[in-house]
Amino acid sequence: MESKGANRFLAVLLLSIATTAFSAPYYDSGLTPYYYDYACSQALPTIRRVVKEAVEKERRMGASLLRLHFHDCFVNGCDASVLLDPTPTIDSEKLAGANNNSARGFEVIDQIKEEVDKVCGRAVVSCADILAVAARDSVVALGGPWWNVRLGRRDSTTASRTTANTDLPAPFMDLNALTSSFQKQGLSAKDLVVLSGGHTLGFAQCFTFKDRAHNDLNIHPKFAKKLQSLCPRAESGSDSNLAKLDPTSSRFDTLYYKNLLKQKGLLGSDQVLFGGGNTDELVRTYSDNANAFWKDFAKSMVKMGNIKPLTGNLGQVRHNCRWVN
Numbered sequence: 001m002e003s004k005g006a007n008r009f010l011a012v013l014l015l016s017i018a019t020t021a022f023s024a025p026y027y028d029s030g031l032t033p034y035y036y037d038y039a040c041s042q043a044l045p046t047i048r049r050v051v052k053e054a055v056e057k058e059r060r061m062g063a064s065l066l067r068l069h070f071h072d073c074f075v076n077g078c079d080a081s082v083l084l085d086p087t088p089t090i091d092s093e094k095l096a097g098a099n100n101n102s103a104r105g106f107e108v109i110d111q112i113k114e115e116v117d118k119v120c121g122r123a124v125v126s127c128a129d130i131l132a133v134a135a136r137d138s139v140v141a142l143g144g145p146w147w148n149v150r151l152g153r154r155d156s157t158t159a160s161r162t163t164a165n166t167d168l169p170a171p172f173m174d175l176n177a178l179t180s181s182f183q184k185q186g187l188s189a190k191d192l193v194v195l196s197g198g199h200t201l202g203f204a205q206c207f208t209f210k211d212r213a214h215n216d217l218n219i220h221p222k223f224a225k226k227l228q229s230l231c232p233r234a235e236s237g238s239d240s241n242l243a244k245l246d247p248t249s250s251r252f253d254t255l256y257y258k259n260l261l262k263q264k265g266l267l268g269s270d271q272v273l274f275g276g277g278n279t280d281e282l283v284r285t286y287s288d289n290a291n292a293f294w295k296d297f298a299k300s301m302v303k304m305g306n307i308k309p310l311t312g313n314l315g316q317v318r319h320n321c322r323w324v325n
């Protein structure tokens with residue numbers, strides 16, 4: 001009797017070790033949700049608090065922080081390369097087309113880093129992990145899903161504006177180009193549709209959708225009119241005027257997808273996800289199934305967060321997210 005019980009116990013133990021070791025996200029990336037549990041148990045609560053305060057002060061900040069993590073991961077992996085300021089040896093990604101006068105939230109990341117290093121007593125938490133956790137906490141603060149963030153990324157000692165310019169997708173891309181851009185990062189067409197749902201939050205400037213507003217045919221006429229008056233064709237002075245990416249731009253909801261069904265996607269890259277291509281069905285699904293969107297968004301965010309992390313002795317943990325140590 002006793003040995004039968006012990007055997008069963010052993011079998012369960014081995015099975016759970018095996019499933020932990022081989023379940024894809026841990027095994028593939030070398031990251032784990034428990035990374036800071038012993039090194040600094042206050043790290044994650046501190047990030048959450050600072051993000052919450054920042055989002056309460058300005059709802060848009062949640063959108064900006066989510067986007068920073070995306071722009072980090074798509075350029076040589078999630079290594080905080082996006083945070084490095086320009087120096088004679090750093091080819092700052094902040095100056096790349098998709099980021100210059102557009103990426104924001106850097107001061108909040110600085111504040112998080114400062115407070116986390118203080119509470120931990122030293123620089124144990126990487127800037128890349130801060131970006132990943134801040135993105136999750138932003139989504140939660142604005143009503144979206146929670147997910148367990150895998151941790152243990154280290155920070156790069158280099159940046160590449162050139163790679164940022166080639167690897168960050170542009171708003172005028174068609175479905176094929178967008179799919180290729182995601183495929184290059186190991187992400188599927190489904191990930192593309194799901195993660196584009198990040199555009200349920202935040203704003204875009206006229207120069208990113210002005211062409212579409214004036215020239216595209218796959219746009220709702222009244223919606224186009226509104227955008228045309230916000231962004232007059234011959235007035236470059238209005239190029240930084242802001243439009244909401246979806247009408248409830250500070251609430252994580254399914255309106256982004258509902259609007260695509262009505263040709264009211266703000267960016268060209270949004271609308272092409274619903275336009276007779278093979279992603280139409282998914283857009284339809286998420287438009288009236290918040291549960292599916294929440295669940296898949298969480299899953300795809302973990303997948304995006306696993307892109308080429310620096311682990312072990314690679315890279316470093318920066319003392320200041322803007323500079324290499």
Ligand code: HEM
Pocket residue numbers: 060062063064066067070101102103104169170171172178192195196198199201202203204205206208245267269
């Ligand atoms: C699919 C390809 C994508 C393209 C072409 C794209 C393009 C853009 C553009 C042009 C803007 C406006 C920037 C500006 O006007 O300054 C923007 C904003 C934003 N993007 Fe994307 N994006 C894409 C995917 C994503 C993904 C995967 C996420 C996150 C999961 C994301 C999150 C955001 C957020 C939250 C904003 C608003 C930022 C703010 O208000 O500060 N985007 N995106």
Ligand SMILES: *[C@@H]1O[C@H](CO)[C@@H](O)[C@H](O)[C@H]1NC(C)=O
Pocket residue numbers: 095096100101
């Ligand atoms: C970035 O934007 C500024 C305007 O604020 C502009 O002067 C500069 O040329 C831009 N940099 C690049 C590399 O495009």
